[in-house]
Amino acid sequence: MVFPRELGNSTSRQLHDAHAIHMPTLVVPVGSTEQHGPHLPLDTDTRIATAVADAVVTRLRARDETHWVMAPAIAYGASGEHEGFPGTISIGTPALAELLVEFVRSACRWTPRVAFVNGHGGNVDALRRAVTQLRHEGRDAAWSPCVAGNADAHAGHTETSVLLHLSPDAVRQEERVPGNRAPLAELMPQMLRGGVAAVSSLGVLGDPTTATADEGRRIFAEMVDACAARVVRWEPDRGGMLT
Template identity: 45%
Template sequence: MNLADLAWPELGARRLLAVPLGAVEQHGPHLPYTVDTEIATELCRRLGHQRPEIVVAPGLPYGSSGEHAGFPGTLSIGQEATELVVTELVRSADDFAGVLLVSAHGGNALPVHRAVRRLRYEGRNVRVWSPDGPAGDTHAGHLETSVMLALRPESVRTHRFQAGNTEPLPGLIDRLRAEGVRGVSPNGVLGDPHGASAETGHATLRRWTEALLEVAATLAEDGIM
């Protein structure tokens, strides 16, 4: 059930709300800026398909992407604004039994988790879930490229595949925070897109959807449905 397709008398009472959280940021020389938003939106769409009582909100396409500022076209609202927007968005959703935030952008993690802590302290039924992936393949590498080949293959510039920095994120994180993505990977890739496939992308989306369904079930148990 999509909120964008409803008028208010059609909503019903005490449903769960799923909100996709994304970003507009560079994804290497071969992927579009909207990868994170597209992934979060697709996962919420699949969740709503399997759990029709869940209402899927329009996605929030901007997030905290300051680490990608070294590349043209990246649009970021920063951590403070992201935290504030998420906090006020969930506060406005008290007519719902609970809110599930689906964030497909790693840069959103800190501000969104801060918002969720505050909201839960205030007594609201809210969770955040993010897709997982290998530590050395965190941005525009094999996994995200495979998912985009499954979702929107025409957006993937296969002739521009380039390996980036494949060092696991824990070893990169201090430099990444100090220098941004451009400082650790001149082409903007953290991973290697070579060998990516739609088959891997479809399997990944199925796995992520199963994990998301488990979180939604927990959220529903805590709400009144």
């Protein structure tokens, strides 16, 4: 019996029958619905988290008797810093943390382990809160970021390159213009007071004009390699992040 690959396309009977042979690990993308400048879609973080999780599940099923299952993405996160722009929908850190806790409590009735794959930096506090609590309760949950080296902050070179690789038709090429390229640490005091709109009228932190699909392919591969390695090691730190 082979475990179904996608939770949303599975039946309860399939999971019940396969469970007698393998105990699955559930991999859950966590993203956001928030502005990504004039050139990227609102679901950019969710697309990236879903693609990384999908690639990780594919890799791990190839090496590990297929007992990895991918859940539908959690597509709303803590995006309050982007609420100065239309289209952003933020549920905030407390609500997201509670959602993640209840998600795992329910899922752990049939799966012993849950791995969240996070595509939005604003979700980190909620993930830390939720996974710390879950692990304290004895539930085997953890989370991994989708990260790459030398990434810019938001809707710039990094995310635009990855979207040009994953979803080129979703990128509005004619709308790509540079945003605020100052270091994030320098911008943070203003952002804490007024959100991203206080430092960039475009909602862009970085330069999307330098993005290419080839660069996106490289960055995406780096994200997948790092996430897969963390999940295989399964060594959560005190905040539940896989190291």
